[in-house]
Amino acid sequence: MNIWLVLLIGGLLTFGMRFSLIYLFGRFEVPQTMRKALHYVPPAVLSAIIFPELIYPSGNLDLTLGNTRLLAGIIATLVAWYTKNTLLTILAGMAALVILQLL
């Protein structure tokens, strides 16, 4: 599919969701279950992307110590856990990857 069409539809959907309940005020309420479910969207979607990026780094399953992206990802996860600092996490992960690739 053409990238411009993807961006346009993606943009319209995003606008539609932002506009939806402002427009429908008084006519529709967000159900409680959906409210709950929405909290789990970020961890679910992002993890669905992170895990394969680390474990299938070049399209093939790699659970060995030679998988530098997996090791660097684990280091970044630890940095994120202890510092909660986004930029520090990215820098630590990138530094770890570069160093591990040199080893």
Added chain:
Amino acid sequence: MSESRKAFLNGVRAEIPLLISVFPFGMIYGALALDAGLSTLASQLMSSIVFAGSAQFVTAQLVHDGAPGFIIILTIAVVNLRHMLYSASLAPYLKNLSLKWKALLSYLLTDEAYAPTILNYEKEGITPVSHWFLLGAGFSLWFNWQVSTAFGIFLGAAIPKEWPLDFALPLTFIAMVVPILKNRPMIAASVSAGLVALLAFSLPFKLGIILAALTGIVVGTVLESGKSISGALSPKGML
């Protein structure tokens, strides 16, 4: 100074700390989108067409991985579903505005514009000019996002191709996810989504991502509901 202008500037002022922390993200997005294979124009215009940080990062990643268009669109939709909550939360405060105002403010309704605005409404209530606050917060963030994207594209073009810059995308996602893993349903949502994504890796069209995301959402929601039921049943609220 007119009241509406004052409200607008109050919105801008409340947004300033957020602008500072969002700027590096716009730059990272710009550099990564370019590295992921999007054209300069598409990388820049995505920031105004979609105008949603995490969805833009995810889109760059999926373009990099060669995912088909409908998967990218579905993923954008899932990632941005949370905006319906902001929409619902602000709706009562915007109910008296014209359709044009509602549409404009909806376009500007990001996480970062929502946060100071809802606090302002809760404190000040509705006034004849209170929507100008959201316009100030939303527009300053929008402007900041366009400029920081441009900076990122400019810098990204100068970074050598051999650098493993594409790895910064999953790292950005790790930095977003880890701090929100505060309880068991959140952790379970994350781990189950990750495992399903691995098991479903060979599915065509990157369908595994959608399947995995839905699994994580259901697991988290069911666990949370189960917890509140068991909490209501057992006097100690254990389990």
